[in-house]
Amino acid sequence: MFVxxxxxxxxxxxxxxxxxxxxxxxxxxxxxxxxxTFQLLKGSEEAEPMLYSSYTLWARKADFEAWTRSMQFRAAHDRAEQRAPLSIGQPQFEGFEVLQALSAPLAPREAAE
Incomplete structure (x- = not known):
């Protein structure tokens, strides 16, 4: 997996x-x-500037790289360039290979649903 x-x-x-x-x-x-999966993360409201992070999880790094070359990626980022900037500078990208992933087991009721 790739984050x-x-x-x-x-x-x-x-x-x-x-x-x-x-x-x-x-x-x-x-x-x-x-x-x-995708998550938008919000840091402490006391920080100035405030920190946010967009988090996406991909099955493989190659899948993420294909997204960055896709028409959908270009369309999403073209819209971003048309807006007034709300963040300070460019976002800082960080990519990670997942070495270990742990999940909580489903409770019996959740497993039946």
């Missing part, structure tokens, strides 16, 4: 607009082979 993360630094006065932009977007990640 792709982008770290964003956002001034507190832009935080609500930054969150609204992400929550209102029309994501096409689910259309991509190997895509597993």
């Amino acid at each position: 792709a993360m982008n770290r964003f630094k956002v001034l507190r006065e832009n935080a609500a607009a930054f969150e609204a932009m992400w929550l209102a977007r029309n994501s096409t990640l689910h259309q991509m082979p190997g895509f597993m």
Whole structure:
């Protein structure tokens, strides 16, 4: 598995607009082979600038790389370039190969559903 993360630094006065932009977007990640999950992470509200991170989990690094070359990727990022910037500078990319993954077992009721 491969984790792709982008770290964003956002001034507190832009935080609500930054969150609204992400929550209102029309994501096409689910259309991509190997895509597993996405999370938008929010750091401490006391920090200035505030930190956010987008987190995606892919079956393989090659699946993530295919996403970065896709028409869906270009469309998503073209829209981003048309907006006024809400973060400070460019996001910082971090990519990780997953060496170990642990999950909580399903409770008996959840397993039956």
